[in-house]
Amino acid sequence: DVKVTQSSRYLVKRTGEKVFLECVQDMDHENMFWYRQDPGLGLRLIYFSYDVKMKEKGDIPEGYSVSREKKERFSLILESASTNQTSMYLCASSPTGQTNEKLFFGSGTQLSVL
Amino acid sequence: QKEVEQNSGPLSVPEGAIASLNCTYSDRGSQSFFWYRQYSGKSPELIMFIYSNGDKEDGRFTAQLNKASQYVSLLIRDSQPSDSATYLCAVNDDYKLSFGAGTTVTVRA
Numbered sequence: 001d002v003k004v005t006q007s008s009r010y011l012v013k014r015t016g017e018k019v020f021l022e023c024v025q026d027m028d029h030e031n032m033f034w035y036r037q038d039p040g041l042g043l044r045l046i047y048f049s050y051d052v053k054m055k056e057k058g059d060i061p062e063g064y065s066v067s068r069e070k071k072e073r074f075s076l077i078l079e080s081a082s083t084n085q086t087s088m089y090l091c092a093s094s095p096t097g098q099t100n101e102k103l104f105f106g107s108g109t110q111l112s113v114l
Numbered sequence: 115q116k117e118v119e120q121n122s123g124p125l126s127v128p129e130g131a132i133a134s135l136n137c138t139y140s141d142r143g144s145q146s147f148f149w150y151r152q153y154s155g156k157s158p159e160l161i162m163f164i165y166s167n168g169d170k171e172d173g174r175f176t177a178q179l180n181k182a183s184q185y186v187s188l189l190i191r192d193s194q195p196s197d198s199a200t201y202l203c204a205v206n207d208d209y210k211l212s213f214g215a216g217t218t219v220t221v222r223a
Contacts, residue, residue, distance in 0.1 A: 033210065035213075040215055041215055042118075042215035043213040045210055050209055059212075090157060102160050102163075103158075105157035107156075
């Protein structure tokens with residue numbers, strides 16, 4: 001079974017802190033994604049990566065950065081956490097190809113910024 | 115950003131009935147369409163995908179696509195309490211997917 005593992009299920013941080021969310025996949029997938037999910041807004045893409053050391057901005061990249069030093073690991077960084085970044089963060093991966101018909105999601109990290 | 119709109123819900127249906135979920139999308143060039151199911155507190159999981167106009171059936175689920183009308187739907191026949199979840203419509207956008215906000219379905223026993 002494909003496994004996408006997110007390092008924390010729940011995280012509480014203070015405003016202004018630098019926050020790292022880690023994601024690891026074990027299926028040698030080329031593509032990895034970070035989404036955030038908010039009630040009534042669905043999943044919104046923050047960043048994605050289609051290869052090691054490659055990254056592309058999604059629809060809402062402001063206030064975030066990413067790192068992909070190894071194929072299996074994709075990290076989301078909140079440079080200076082703010083309360084409006086309180087959300088559920090979902091990491092996903094998929095094999096190469098233009099149509100990502102199957103995204104494999106991690107179990108999510110519920111981040112609260114106080 | 116490609117727009118993906120779903121009927122707002124929540125949708126409540128009696129057990130055994132048909133649940134009908136609708137989704138429209140803004141980009142006429144979109145080629146691939148997906149339905150994900152998300153149980154409360156869980157991650158989304160793919161249940162259907164469709165590429166061609168018409169119907170595609172998989173068990174109790176039927177996806178319908180009309181590219182001319184930029185419309186995709188999901189029918190759940192013989193709805194069961196285990197179908198109670200949020201259903202997310204997604205449309206391909208090059209290497210990534212754009213998701214709708216989701217429709218929450220509750221199946222009443």
